[in-house]
Amino acid sequence: MNIAIIGATxxxxxxxxxxxxxxxxxxxxxxRDPAKLTGELADQVTARPLDLELAIDPQVFEGIDLVIAAVGGRASGQHQLMPSSAKALLEVLPKTQVKRLLWVGGAGSLEVAPGVTLVQSPDFPPEYKDEALAQGEALKVFRESDSAVNWTFVSPAAEIYPGDSEAAYRIGGDQFFTDDVGRSRISVTDYAKAMLDLIASDDYGRQRISVAY
Structure with missing residues (x-):
């Protein structure tokens, strides 16, 4: 299984x-800049340039079976890169041998009550609101697409943080869920484990799932 990771740096x-x-x-x-891959990592992976602000050349996916997309616009403030990239990948990947797309989603579109999303909560941090709304738009792009690509939109817990593996993760659907003490959290390491575990099966195709402790 040859995988490609968009946003690997x-x-x-x-x-x-x-x-x-x-x-x-x-x-x-x-x-965007393969030169950013340095040291030991540069020797272990193949690096190819991909700028999501430009038209995607299908040849960049040559020899790839599965794509994981970690698209972010926080640093540049270009949050619309998320829905536009989702649309572009859904259009381009059917022209390649890639059959599956795993998308690093956000928690803001999870439902805290019927018809009410987390980003609509009055105490949602304003500094993350634009990003959360853009991820919600990306999710809408996926759900409305008739692309042949088997996609899965993987929302992390509300709190995703640096750290090693801590506990067994749980998989949910569209509903926001918390642990025994009422917190929605997961380490980035366990989020990565959950994402890579999806490669071993075709479960959760064409749907959004959520991952938290």
Missing amino acids: GWIGSTLMQEALSRQLPVTALV
């Missing part, structure tokens, strides 16, 4: 890459 993307390498999976890093 980012925080979540790099954790996903390390988890994939620990499982001895061949990894291709699709990044």
